[in-house]
Each structure stands twice: as structure tokens, then as C-alpha cells.
Amino acid sequence: MGKIKLNVLGLSYSQTQTGAYALVLSEEDGDRRIPIIIGGVEAQSIAIQLEELDPPRPLTHDLFKSFAEAFSVNVTEVNIYRLEEGIFYSELICEKGSNRIRIDSRTSDAVAIALRFKCPIYTTDEIIEKAGIVLSIEGEPQEPTITAPTAEFSSSETSSSSGEFSDYSIAQLQGMLDDAIRDEDYEKASLIRDELDKRGE
Numbered sequence: 145m146g147k148i149k150l151n152v153l154g155l156s157y158s159q160t161q162t163g164a165y166a167l168v169l170s171e172e173d174g175d176r177r178i179p180i181i182i183g184g185v186e187a188q189s190i191a192i193q194l195e196e197l198d199p200p201r202p203l204t205h206d207l208f209k210s211f212a213e214a215f216s217v218n219v220t221e222v223n224i225y226r227l228e229e230g231i232f233y234s235e236l237i238c239e240k241g242s243n244r245i246r247i248d249s250r251t252s253d254a255v256a257i258a259l260r261f262k263c264p265i266y267t268t269d270e271i272i273e274k275a276g277i278v279l280s281i282e283g284e285p286q287e288p289t290i291t292a293p294t295a296e297f298s299s300s301e302t303s304s305s306s307g308e309f310s311d312y313s314i315a316q317l318q319g320m321l322d323d324a325i326r327d328e329d330y331e332k333a334s335l336i337r338d339e340l341d342k343r344g345e
Contacts, residue, residue: 147266155187176276179334187254193259205256216240220260224251224267227275277325280286309339
């Protein structure tokens with residue numbers, strides 16, 4: 145199972161979940177993008193690092209980096225290795241001397257830490273095939289055979305997810321999905337895709 149390198153494309157404010165954000169990861173050598181819903185604290189930590197800002201006091205992820213460096217531990221890569229029921233599972237690959245350690249992590253925390261250690265982020269072919277939103281070169285959506293789960297929250301935290309689309313027909317949902325992808329509203333696309341997936345079961 146091949147590894148696919150991901151880059152952090154950016155963050156957008158969630159239109160459906162108060163205080164939440166959509167973290168968008170893109171494959172380095174392709175057009176697929178993965179939207180992941182994350183909390184405001186993690187989004188702030190990622191945004192600060194993306195903008196190369198220097199907070200007056202260290203944030204939690206800065207503290208993690210300082211702590212790791214104090215004990216000569218280096219984070220060499222982040223792997224998003226599993227996707228189950230709309231939740232992404234990630235791990236930090238850490239090295240101390242000749243020892244290599246894997247540490248389970250929420251994806252939002254893993255990305256925030258990866259940015260600080262300047263280490264690569266990877267996922268698998270299976271996950272990006274399942275969760276990736278595909279855009280053509282012109283920015284127009286290709287055939288809507290994509291799946292984009294709502295990501296890191298549990299089902300209880302995403303209870304408002306695709307329910308708002310339950311009254312639409314499949315044809316209407318497909319059209320709305322096309323529009324959401326064209327407008328790069330990945331969070332909305334993920335919710336519509338969830339509703340389409342439910343009806344396909």
C-alpha cells in the first residue's frame with residue numbers, strides 16, 4: 145500500500161458547526177483534496193504556524209516541540225493511516241537515537257505538530273481514494289464519485305452533519321455536490337457526500 149504525501153492547503157471557517165473549521169489537505173502530486181473538520185483551538189495553532197507568527201507564550205503544540213527537543217526526540221513524519229466511520233486516525237513517527245516510536249494522535253494535533261517539526265504528512269492510497277475530493281486542472285469538478293467524510297469529530301459531535309440534506313433528491317444532491325466542489329466549499333461537499341453514501345447503503 146503506497147504512501148501519498150500531503151500538503152496543508154489551508155483552513156476555512158465551518159458554516160455548519162459553530163467554532164469548527166475545515167482543514168484542507170492536498171496530495172502533493174495530484175488534484176485530490178481531503179477536508180477534515182477540526183476544532184477552533186487546533187485551527188488557531190495550525191494557522192499561526194502557517195502564517196509564521198510568533199505567539200507571546202507557547203501554545204500546546206509549541207510546548208510539545210520544546211519538550212521533545214529537550215529530550216532529543218524528533219518527529220520525522222505523520223501518517224494518516226486509517227479512516228473509520230468518518231474519523232481519521234493518525235500517528236506521529238518519532239525517533240530518539242536508534243529508537244523509532246509510533247504515537248497515536250488526533251489528526252488536527254498531528255498536522256499542527258508536523259508543521260512545527262517541518263516533517264512530511266502521509267496517507268494511504270486507500271484513504272485518499274475514499275476521502276479525496278477530485279478537481280480537474282480547470283478547477284471544475286470531475287464525475288462526482290468522491291467520498292469526503294466529515295472527519296475528526298465523533299458521530300455525536302456531527303449530529304447535524306448530513307441531516308439537513310435529507311429532504312433533497314439524489315439528483316438535487318449531485319448538483320449541490322458539484323456546486324460545492326466548484327466553490328471549494330469542501331465541508332459542505334463532505335456533508336452532501338455523506339448523505340449520498342447513506343442512501344447508497
